[in-house]
Amino acid sequence: MTAPARTRSTAELIRAEEPVLAHNYHPLPVVVARAEGTWVEDVEGRRYLDMLAGYSALNFGHRNPVLIEAAHRQLDRLTLTSRAFHNDQLAEFAQSLAELTGLDMVLPMNTGAEAVESAVKVARKWAYEVKGVPADRATIVVAAGNFHGRTTTIVSFSTDETARAGFGPFTPGFRIVPYNDLAALEAAVDETTAAVLIEPIQGEAGVVIPDEGYLTGVRELTRRAGCLFVADEIQSGLGRTGRTLAVEHEGVLPDALLLGKALGGGIVPVSAVVARREVLGVLRPGEHGSTFGGNPLAAAVGSAVVGLLKTGHFQLRAAELGVVLRDGLTSLVGKGVVGFRSRGLWAGVDVDPAIGTGREISERLMAEGILVKDTHGSTIRLAPPLTITEEELRSALGALEKVLAA
Numbered sequence: 001m002t003a004p005a006r007t008r009s010t011a012e013l014i015r016a017e018e019p020v021l022a023h024n025y026h027p028l029p030v031v032v033a034r035a036e037g038t039w040v041e042d043v044e045g046r047r048y049l050d051m052l053a054g055y056s057a058l059n060f061g062h063r064n065p066v067l068i069e070a071a072h073r074q075l076d077r078l079t080l081t082s083r084a085f086h087n088d089q090l091a092e093f094a095q096s097l098a099e100l101t102g103l104d105m106v107l108p109m110n111t112g113a114e115a116v117e118s119a120v121k122v123a124r125k126w127a128y129e130v131k132g133v134p135a136d137r138a139t140i141v142v143a144a145g146n147f148h149g150r151t152t153t154i155v156s157f158s159t160d161e162t163a164r165a166g167f168g169p170f171t172p173g174f175r176i177v178p179y180n181d182l183a184a185l186e187a188a189v190d191e192t193t194a195a196v197l198i199e200p201i202q203g204e205a206g207v208v209i210p211d212e213g214y215l216t217g218v219r220e221l222t223r224r225a226g227c228l229f230v231a232d233e234i235q236s237g238l239g240r241t242g243r244t245l246a247v248e249h250e251g252v253l254p255d256a257l258l259l260g261k262a263l264g265g266g267i268v269p270v271s272a273v274v275a276r277r278e279v280l281g282v283l284r285p286g287e288h289g290s291t292f293g294g295n296p297l298a299a300a301v302g303s304a305v306v307g308l309l310k311t312g313h314f315q316l317r318a319a320e321l322g323v324v325l326r327d328g329l330t331s332l333v334g335k336g337v338v339g340f341r342s343r344g345l346w347a348g349v350d351v352d353p354a355i356g357t358g359r360e361i362s363e364r365l366m367a368e369g370i371l372v373k374d375t376h377g378s379t380i381r382l383a384p385p386l387t388i389t390e391e392e393l394r395s396a397l398g399a400l401e402k403v404l405a406a
């Protein structure tokens with residue numbers, strides 16, 4: 001008889017990570033062992049309401065049954081081919097994603113950073129081949145406060161010193177302008193500009209929402225200047241803001257969209273560049289690729305994600321519950337909240353620094369059974385799965401009120 005496997009405690013598991021795991025994160029002291037829907041359970045059997053949802057990678061909840069079923073079905077048939085061969089899942093994925101976004105072509109990748117990297121390459125190639133920018137002179141204009149990922153090229157145009165320090169030399173060819181400033185953007189764009197790359201809402205910066213008219217202005221300016229508008233919707237897209245895409249709030253369609261996070265349904269990493277034919281059409285065999293990009297498991301899950309979004313159900317939930325979230329936060333202004341920004345089920349909440357740092361607030365919320373993540377300073381981010389019930393959302397707001405009052 002073998003003794004039953006002894007489950008290791010939270011403290012033991014955290015201590016075991018210490019010497020062997022790179023310290024590039026500072027997680028809350030909770031060790032998650034299982035999850036379902038909006039709830040996660042730790043190794044001690046404590047349950048928490050997940051108000052972060054994997055930075056929006058879990059928009060459809062943990063282990064969404066439709067997505068798990070699609071993944072299981074595919075796991076039993078075919079998981080990986082590489083792009084050396086065709087697989088029977090990819091056409092539908094690309095077709096459905098193009099149709100969902102109103103664009104023409106799809107470049108499947110895996111992580112968000114890869115989608116951004118791919119867009120940088122494609123925009124440069126488009127600038128040389130279509131726009132006629134002289135060789136190696138292409139520029140890409142980005143916004144201060146951006147978060148587009150962690151690769152060397154991407155941190156080259158970050159304004160976050162923690163993300164950059166010690167990682168140079170950096171990739172040239174980027175111009176940084178203030179976010180939400182059309183005049184600065186206009187001044188930075190010239191005949192060398194391949195693209196303007198921005199987040200329609202800056203997530204990591206603390207859910208920073210530009211003024212009404214900014215996205216329309218970016219669309220008009222880029223069209224006039226003859227450069228591409230590339231929108232990084234990796235966090236803002238796929239239902240989070242109450243629409244399929246955050247750019248829809250101003251009714252604009254960029255030349256290229258970057259999608260990731262929720263596109264993998266919380267199961268596998270799936271990202272994509274989705275663009276007009278003229279843009280992605282610049283790529284020819286051998287010029288770009290990925291061993292895992294467009295693999296059949298990813299494509300099957302991605303198609304199922306698009307299927308969920310096609311119903312409009314999750315966008316509607318985000319819009320309706322977004323009102324509950326906004327009203328709840330409004331009532332906390334002056335009671336520990338100094339300000340907040342929200343759209344759909346997504347909020348950046350600035351807590352009075354006298355009450356605590358974002359980290360401290362997150363730890364106190366954890367003790368109340370609510371998992372959140374600070375962004376920086378005393379700002380916390382709320383981004384629950386779009387499957388959250390109104391009752392669960394109200395209980396999370398109640399816990400926040402309690403923590404702020406303590």
Ligand SMILES: *Cc1c(COP(=O)(O)O)cnc(C)c1O
Pocket residue numbers: 055111112113114116147148149150199203204232233234235236260261
């Ligand atoms: C998370 C994120 C990325 C990077 O995605 P990874 O999958 O972590 O590489 C890029 N852009 C935005 C807006 C993001 O939120």
